[in-house]
Structures are given as C-alpha cells and as structure tokens.
Amino acid sequence: MKPFYLTTAIDYANGHPHIGHAYEKILADVICRTKRLLGYEVHFLTGLDEHGQKVEQTARERHITPQELCDATAQEFIETCALLNVSYDDYIRTTEPRHKIIVGDILRKLFEKGDIYKAEYSGFYSTRVERFLQEKDKVDGIWPETEFGQVTEITEVNYFFKLKQHRAWLIDYINDHGDFIFPKFRAKQVLEFLKDDINDLCISRPKNRLSWGIELPFDREYVTYVWFDALINYISAIGYGGESFNQYWPVDYHVIGKDILVPAHSIYWPIMLHALDLPMPKTLLAHGWWLCSGEKMSKSVGNVVDPIDYAKQFGADAFRYFVLREMNVGQDSDFSHERFIGRYNNDLANDLGNLLSRNSNMLRRYANGVVPTVSLPLESLEREMVDAWEQTQSKVLEGYEQLQFHSALENIFAFIAKANRFLEMRAPWKLAKSNDPKDLEMLHTTLAVCSEAVRLIATILIPIMPGIGQRILSVFAIDQATWGTQLNWDLNHLAGRPLAMDAPILFPRIA
Numbered sequence: 001m002k003p004f005y006l007t008t009a010i011d012y013a014n015g016h017p018h019i020g021h022a023y024e025k026i027l028a029d030v031i032c033r034t035k036r037l038l039g040y041e042v043h044f045l046t047g048l049d050e051h052g053q054k055v056e057q058t059a060r061e062r063h064i065t066p067q068e069l070c071d072a073t074a075q076e077f078i079e080t081c082a083l084l085n086v087s088y089d090d091y092i093r094t095t096e097p098r099h100k101i102i103v104g105d106i107l108r109k110l111f112e113k114g115d116i117y118k119a120e121y122s123g124f125y126s127t128r129v130e131r132f133l134q135e136k137d138k139v140d141g142i143w144p145e146t147e148f149g150q151v152t153e154i155t156e157v158n159y160f161f162k163l164k165q166h167r168a169w170l171i172d173y174i175n176d177h178g179d180f181i182f183p184k185f186r187a188k189q190v191l192e193f194l195k196d197d198i199n200d201l202c203i204s205r206p207k208n209r210l211s212w213g214i215e216l217p218f219d220r221e222y223v224t225y226v227w228f229d230a231l232i233n234y235i236s237a238i239g240y241g242g243e244s245f246n247q248y249w250p251v252d253y254h255v256i257g258k259d260i261l262v263p264a265h266s267i268y269w270p271i272m273l274h275a276l277d278l279p280m281p282k283t284l285l286a287h288g289w290w291l292c293s294g295e296k297m298s299k300s301v302g303n304v305v306d307p308i309d310y311a312k313q314f315g316a317d318a319f320r321y322f323v324l325r326e327m328n329v330g331q332d333s334d335f336s337h338e339r340f341i342g343r344y345n346n347d348l349a350n351d352l353g354n355l356l357s358r359n360s361n362m363l364r365r366y367a368n369g370v371v372p373t374v375s376l377p378l379e380s381l382e383r384e385m386v387d388a389w390e391q392t393q394s395k396v397l398e399g400y401e402q403l404q405f406h407s408a409l410e411n412i413f414a415f416i417a418k419a420n421r422f423l424e425m426r427a428p429w430k431l432a433k434s435n436d437p438k439d440l441e442m443l444h445t446t447l448a449v450c451s452e453a454v455r456l457i458a459t460i461l462i463p464i465m466p467g468i469g470q471r472i473l474s475v476f477a478i479d480q481a482t483w484g485t486q487l488n489w490d491l492n493h494l495a496g497r498p499l500a501m502d503a504p505i506l507f508p509r510i511a
C-alpha cells in the first residue's frame, strides 16, 4: 500500500501564528492520525515559506536580517505545532539547501525545455498576495484594497513560465477528476478562472527589487518568484527524483485555505507538475476561513485569536475539539470566546468529563478498582449500548474518511450522552445497596459495559484529542501504541484489569 502523503500550506515567515494557521495544522494532523488509526503509513509535511518581499520588508523594519527573522518565526511556528500536538514528520523551510537545490534544478530543466522565456512586462503588483494582478481579479472595476493591499504598476524584463498553452488540458483534467478539488463546489471557481485566457506566469524578480530569494541558475541577476519557489516545497521535501519521492508522490492531500486555491494551487501548481511530467496531486483540500463575529481577523481590528493562549489556558485538546466541532471542512466558521466556553463546559467537562470520573469512582467504590468480568448474557439495555457503539463506530469512521469531523464528533458525543443515560438507568449506586446476588451481578455488568464504552470513546477520539485519549487509556494502563486501534466492542478487553490510577480531572469547569 502506498504511504499516505499529506502537506499543509507553508506559512509566511513574516507573520505570527494565529487560529487560521493553527486550524490548518490541526485539521491536517487529525486527517493523518485517522489514517494512522486505520493502519496506514503516513508522511505529514508542513513548513515555512521564507522568501519574498514581505519577509525582506519586515526584517528591514525590525532592523534584523531576513534570515534572523525566518529563524525566529520558524521557532515560533514549530513551538505552536508542538503545543497543539501536531504530529508532522517533516518541517521544511524554503531557505534550506535541500529545497534551494531542487528549485534550481527544476528551473534549469524547465528553461532548457523551453517552458521558461524572457520578456518585458508591465503589470500591477500586489505585495500582499505576492503576484501580478489580472483584470479578472477586479471587483466593481477595482482591485479591493482589503484583499490586495497597495497595488503598484511595474514595468520590467523578467522570466515567464508558460501557462497559457496548458489551459485546455487543465480544464479537461478538472472536469474528468471529480476528487481533484474538495469541496467540490470550489472546482466551479477554478473553472470560472480558466474560462478566459490565462497569462503566463512571471517567475522572476530582478535582484535590485528583491534580493531575498533563490537565484535563477541561468541568470544571476534574478531571483525566483516566491510562489514558484514555495510550491516546489511539496516535492523538494521528499527528495524530488529520488527513492522516497517515488514512494510518496503523488500527494494524497494538499491541505490549504480557500484563499490560496485560485490561482496558486489549482492553476500554477498543476501546470508546473504537468510541465515536469509528474502525476497530479490526488486532492486539493481547500478549507474555509475562521472569522471573528463575522469579520475577517486582522491586527488593526484587534480581533486576532491567539491559539497559543487557548491551548495554554484550556489545553490543546480542548482547542482541537472546538475547531473541529465548529467548522464544517470547506465552509467558513465564526470564532467566539463564549461559544468556546460553552462547548468546553457542556461537551467536555459535563458529558465526557463526568462519564470518566463516574466510571473510575464507581470501579473503585463497588469493584475494588478492577474491571469486572461478565459471565451472564447481556440484557436489553446493555445490548442497546453494544448496538449503539456499532452504529457510532461506523458513522464516525465514515465521517473521518469523508472529512466530516464535525459530524463524527457529534456522533461520538451522542454516544457519550447515551453512556451517561445508561448509568442513570442502571443506577449502580442503588444496585450496590441491594443484598440480592442478581443485583450484584447487574452492578458488575454495568461497570464492565461502561468501562468498555469509555475505552472505545477514548480510542476513537485519539485522532482529534490525542492527549486526552491517551490519558483516558492510561487509567486502564493501556498503551495507545499497542491498543490504540482496537475499535470493536469486546467486554473481554478490560475484564480483570485493575485501574492504574483514578481518572484525573481532565476538564475543570470554567466559571
């Protein structure tokens, strides 16, 4: 089986991590962890986009060198990934020699093939999105400042990569490959962009305008354009042309935000790959944007959500839970502190937290801290729990597969609520007061059923809440590495197992 290969966008080195970056890494991480849960070998790549005008400018403003800025930013992004429990396998920085060498090789190859040519060009450049704009980027006759920032007219001699001639091929490719773009409705947007002629892509900047970039191997007066450089990270990191490249390529998912689907990932990148005779990515996964009270987050408005604050204050897993529960992958979503606290207290502290602590307290109190062995056939209430789990498992795994994490979580939490109701109905605290041996048997069965439910909930939650999942399993001294993929209901799993510790309070309520 081909290893599963997934990438995220590489973040600009001139910014600080915010919820948008954090969400993308978490989403990517959850997908990778669901694949690992299903037994795939996974290669997960993320990284930092370090060249370009914005990085050069920001470094100048801070009186440091671009490299110093990149090093500091890389550290900040890497620490954020660690804090959020993002399990990447490789972190690529575009100033690394392994990347620069391959960008140089690719430029040379395309130049020699005649896919790159030199010409004079006059156009309108936006530093904010680092590209020359086209008429079709205009809204009501202007390039909106909110999207493109300041736009400057530039006339200069540059190198161009031939895009135009591949337009018809790309349209056919998109029409023939329904899975190429997720969600499907975004393919329309790409096809709309391809309706008219597309300009060839200017891939160089003269060094007197931009020096912070990778030099063109065939003209030392120029560096390459930041997007051309950045997109290549997806193949440079896995050693383009070598053995591991052949093992991992084509990529399964490029996880990106909707803002960088058109034209960078859906037009430039497929055509670059096509010109290199490489297979296309299987899926471009364009997620939506996090907004704040319906508005775009921005420093000037002061509504930027800092993922680090949330993860430090409430735990990485609570933050991961929230962003996945609230966002339907592909759509936009609104972040609000009140909603976060609501989900935390209701779903995590009340529903999940209570089930765990009740289960471990009752095992201690009524079964000497050992999960009882069940000898009698199950009664209908217990059988209902087994059936409910089977349905939950299949819906959740399907949700994971279809990237419907919000509905997968809804199903898991419906099962958690059912387990809590099951305890209310069986009322072990009453059974424990009875002298009837049948009641005692029932008490033990209830505890065994509830413990197995807890084990399964923890296991299936691992991709989304890896820390919490493992901590719950640790209560039963289960090591995730060896047990973490057992998703079938089986009362023998835990029978006779002593509690290794009392359940910790995983989600202290927030007042």
Ligand code: MSP
Binding pocket: 008, 009, 010, 011, 012, 015, 019, 020, 021, 023, 024, 049, 230, 231, 233, 255, 256, 257, 258, 259, 260, 288, 289, 290, 291, 297
């Ligand atoms: N450097 C380019 C990507 C190059 S990929 C070869 C870039 N960097 S970025 O730092 O601006 O954005 C990184 C990712 O974060 C992008 O996928 C972007 O869509 C995502 N997000 C940035 N702000 C966001 C939100 N508010 N919400 C969700 N994701 C957003 O673009």
